[in-house]
Amino acid sequence: MDxxxxxxxxRKEFGGLVAVNDVDFTVPRSAIVSLIGPNGAGKTTFFNxxxxxxxxxxxxxxxxxxxxTGKPPHAITNxxxxxxxxxxxLFKEMTSLxxxxxxMHGHLKGGIVRTILRTPGLRREEREAREFARHLLQFSGLRxxxxxxxxxxxxxxxxxxxxxxxxxxKPKLLLLDEPTAGMNPQETAEFTAFVSKLRTEQxxxxxxxxxxxxxxxxxxxxxxxxxxxxxxxEGTPKExxxxxxxxxxxxxxxxxxx
Amino acid sequence: MSEPLYPGAKVRDALRDSWKVWxxxxxxxxxxxxxxxxxxxxxxxxxxxxxxxxxxxxxxxxIGPFSGVDASAxxxxxxxxxxxxxxxxxxxxxxxxxxxxxxxxxxxxxxYYTDKMFTIPxxxxxxSTSTAVVMLIYVMMGVGLNIVxxxxxxxxxxxxxxxxxxxxxxxxxxxxxxxxxTRSFGAVDVVKGIGGIHISIWLLLVLAxxxxxxxxxxxxxPTLRLRGDYLAIVTxxxxxxxPQIARNGxxxxxxxxxxxxxxxxxxPIDGIGFGHTLHSAVGLxxxxxxxxxxDRLFFWTAIVLVLFTIFCSLRLRDSRLGRxxxxxxxxxxxxxxxxxxxxxxxxxxxxxxAFFGGVAGAYFAEFTTGANPDSFSFNxxxxxxxxxILGGMGNVWGVLVGxxxxxxxxxxxxxxxxxWLNTHLHINIDVPKYEFGIYGVILLIVMLFRPHGLIPExxxxxxxxxxxxxxxxxxxxx
Numbered sequence: 001m002d003x004x005x006x007x008x009x010x011r012k013e014f015g016g017l018v019a020v021n022d023v024d025f026t027v028p029r030s031a032i033v034s035l036i037g038p039n040g041a042g043k044t045t046f047f048n049x050x051x052x053x054x055x056x057x058x059x060x061x062x063x064x065x066x067x068x069t070g071k072p073p074h075a076i077t078n079x080x081x082x083x084x085x086x087x088x089x090l091f092k093e094m095t096s097l098x099x100x101x102x103x104m105h106g107h108l109k110g111g112i113v114r115t116i117l118r119t120p121g122l123r124r125e126e127r128e129a130r131e132f133a134r135h136l137l138q139f140s141g142l143r144x145x146x147x148x149x150x151x152x153x154x155x156x157x158x159x160x161x162x163x164x165x166x167x168x169x170k171p172k173l174l175l176l177d178e179p180t181a182g183m184n185p186q187e188t189a190e191f192t193a194f195v196s197k198l199r200t201e202q203x204x205x206x207x208x209x210x211x212x213x214x215x216x217x218x219x220x221x222x223x224x225x226x227x228x229x230x231x232x233x234e235g236t237p238k239e240x241x242x243x244x245x246x247x248x249x250x251x252x253x254x255x256x257x258x
Numbered sequence: 259m260s261e262p263l264y265p266g267a268k269v270r271d272a273l274r275d276s277w278k279v280w281x282x283x284x285x286x287x288x289x290x291x292x293x294x295x296x297x298x299x300x301x302x303x304x305x306x307x308x309x310x311x312x313x314x315x316x317x318x319x320x321i322g323p324f325s326g327v328d329a330s331a332x333x334x335x336x337x338x339x340x341x342x343x344x345x346x347x348x349x350x351x352x353x354x355x356x357x358x359x360x361x362x363x364x365x366x367x368x369x370y371y372t373d374k375m376f377t378i379p380x381x382x383x384x385x386s387t388s389t390a391v392v393m394l395i396y397v398m399m400g401v402g403l404n405i406v407x408x409x410x411x412x413x414x415x416x417x418x419x420x421x422x423x424x425x426x427x428x429x430x431x432x433x434x435x436x437x438x439x440t441r442s443f444g445a446v447d448v449v450k451g452i453g454g455i456h457i458s459i460w461l462l463l464v465l466a467x468x469x470x471x472x473x474x475x476x477x478x479x480p481t482l483r484l485r486g487d488y489l490a491i492v493t494x495x496x497x498x499x500x501p502q503i504a505r506n507g508x509x510x511x512x513x514x515x516x517x518x519x520x521x522x523x524x525x526p527i528d529g530i531g532f533g534h535t536l537h538s539a540v541g542l543x544x545x546x547x548x549x550x551x552x553d554r555l556f557f558w559t560a561i562v563l564v565l566f567t568i569f570c571s572l573r574l575r576d577s578r579l580g581r582x583x584x585x586x587x588x589x590x591x592x593x594x595x596x597x598x599x600x601x602x603x604x605x606x607x608x609x610x611x612a613f614f615g616g617v618a619g620a621y622f623a624e625f626t627t628g629a630n631p632d633s634f635s636f637n638x639x640x641x642x643x644x645x646x647i648l649g650g651m652g653n654v655w656g657v658l659v660g661x662x663x664x665x666x667x668x669x670x671x672x673x674x675x676x677x678w679l680n681t682h683l684h685i686n687i688d689v690p691k692y693e694f695g696i697y698g699v700i701l702l703i704v705m706l707f708r709p710h711g712l713i714p715e716x717x718x719x720x721x722x723x724x725x726x727x728x729x730x731x732x733x734x735x736x
Contacts, residue, residue, distance in 0.1 A: 001551075002431055014727075021636065022666050051595060053591065053595070054595075070593070072595075072599070072600075073591075073594035073595050074594050074597050074598055074599045074600065075599075077594075077595060077597040078597045078598060085592065085595075089589050089591065090589075091584065091585050091588040091589060091591070091592065091593075091594040091718040092586060092588060092718070093584070093588060094581070094585070094588065098581055100582075101578075101581055102582060102585040102593065103596045103597070105578060105581070105582055105585075105596060105597050105598045106597030106598075107597075108578045110577055110578045110579070111579075112574070112579065112606065112610065115574055115578070116569075116570050116573045116579040117577060126577075126578075129578075140507065149326060149717070161294050165596060166596075168596075169596060170599050198693055
């Protein structure tokens with residue numbers, strides 16, 4: 001299978017602590033891949049290296065045939081990696097629509113002079129951007145919430161708004177960092193359906209960090225397991241579920257069937 | 259009671275409670291048959307007439323004993339009623355323009371009526387035209403700084419540096435400062451045989467803006483990588499360095515190169531005007547400095563500059579760039595992850611803020627016909643920042659009011675208040691000396707009672723109306 005994203009021996013050290021230890025990792029095009037592991041396994045650190053928030057100590061990130069290692073976050077986003085955050089990081093004092101419009105920043109062109117003159121071209125661009133933003137909000141199940149402040153939305157809607165905002169960057173690969181954290185079972189089920197819809201309707205490749213095993217097993221094509229910064233297993237959900245090293249990492253040695 | 263939104267809320271509520279009248283207004287009015295429902299059922303115009311009458315009665319009570327009600331006070335009240343009572347918005351698109359245009363008209367005709375106006379209690383007479391010019395220059399600075407502090411949320415404590423660069427650009431390129439060379443380009447009334455570079459002030463206003471924004475970028479590139487407090491400290495440093503360069507710039511590195519003329523400053527500067535050809539052809543003023551109505555000319559030009567600043571500021575606010583600034587203010591990491599280039603976007607806000615600071619500085623130098631290092635102290639940065647905070651960070655109209663009011667206090671209001679206090683209380687206090695102490699108190703009061711400023715940004719207002727999701731669902735303190 002053709003790989004959209006490849007991480008080669010990616011490594012991150014914080015002082016003496018090795019948070020991610022030479023991890024090789026591949027996301028095939030139009031797949032849903034999950035990254036799981038106990039707390040502190042280095043999943044978010046790994047995410048942050050892919051998106052440019054952290055510079056890797058060693059190794060490389062190849063996205064869509066291009067080496068993007070160490071590029072600043074906005075450059076990586078504009079190449080087609082969109083993301084959400086583990087702790088919701090919306091622009092709280094902006095409306096839903098404005099949040100999505102910020103996501104479109106890299107695809108809009110208006111500079112200072114054109115903005116001040118408000119040229120017809122710029123007006124058209126702005127109008128189209130708003131239309132697309134409304135469309136994304138509707139797609140994400142936020143119809144009628146356009147002018148609500150992000151901070152005033154209910155929790156589940158904030159999660160959806162984060163996805164809508166990430167979609168606005170027109171990503172090829174969408175990174176979701178624990179999207180169902182704090183959701184009740186019904187919200188989780190809805191969100192899982194939404195993730196599947198993202199792949200089928202938006203033709204997206206999705207990389208998921210997730211703790212809820214029902215979500216992981218339900219939607220993923222491949223699962224990678226990290227523990228103490230090392231990759232301990234990789235495979236289909238079924239394979240991983242029965243891997244003794246995975247069971248050990250989650251439940252301890254006593255739980256491994258002999 | 260739910261958790262207060264900010265520390266002063268309790269004090270504010272206590273004060274509000276002490277005015278029981280306001281709190282129980284409906285209970286009291288209900289006794290005479292006026293309930294809230296009945297009041298709301300009245301047509302809007304009737305309600306407004308009642309409020310206007312109440313305002314009139316209160317003003318009569320306040321102004322009457324102090325300075326007496328004269329014709330000007332009555333006319334002012336009539337104008338207020340004419341603008342407030344009819345619902346202009348009902349007229350549709352054209353109706354929306356009535357109030358802004360009325361304000362513009364009042365501003366433009368200001369020099370004609372200011373000396374005929376009534377005395378404001380305590381604060382004294384209306385500002386003179388020359389005071390109003392300085393007020394407008396400060397408004398321009400405030401609106402410029404608002405782009406950096408209000409929109410992008412970058413705390414800049416060295417805005418005076420940009421002001422100084424603008425002033426010195428104008429002063430050195432339109433005066434006999436560089437006496438060895440003689441270049442003239444569009445300047446008016448340059449004395450024959452005098453040396454120096456003399457460029458038209460109109461061009462210099464633009465040039466000062468551009469040069470300042472370039473220097474703003476240069477300063478911004480290393481400093482804007484810092485966040486929050488660190489950025490404030492570094493900008494503070496630049497704000498101190500530039501006036502020092504101005505003070506010692508009469509002999510750079512002992513090479514004898516004199517750019518800023520040291521502690522004496524550069525003075526005089528050429529006049530601003532349209533030249534004698536245009537003057538005799540279409541009657542435009544030839545030279546503001548020698549014109550009979552000098553102050554008025556400076557005033558009207560300043561209005562044009564302020565309008566331009568506000569126009570640009572509003573257009574930028576409602577654009578891709580404006581949204582990116584607010585996004586950075588809210589959450590830098592998230593903004594970067596959404597494809598906003600942090601350095602470029604921040605530097606742009608810095609450069610645009612610097613542009614208006616530079617133009618304001620150049621115009622100020624021209625108005626006072628000189629640039630002097632003593633006028634560019636740290637206090638000045640603080641002054642403009644207080645104006646922005648007082649008015650309402652992020653809101654152009656708030657900043658306009660805040661800057662105009664503080665500038666008025668600085669130029670005339672405090673001195674008048676002092677004089678009034680001294681005569682009435684038979685004391686002898688030099689009130690303007692305590693200027694910054696007074697600003698401190700004003701700032702404290704604003705922080706306690708209106709933490710988002712006099713006229714808050716629309717976003718903050720929405721926050722109060724819609725609430726935020728992380729508020730407790732039930733009252734925890736009971």
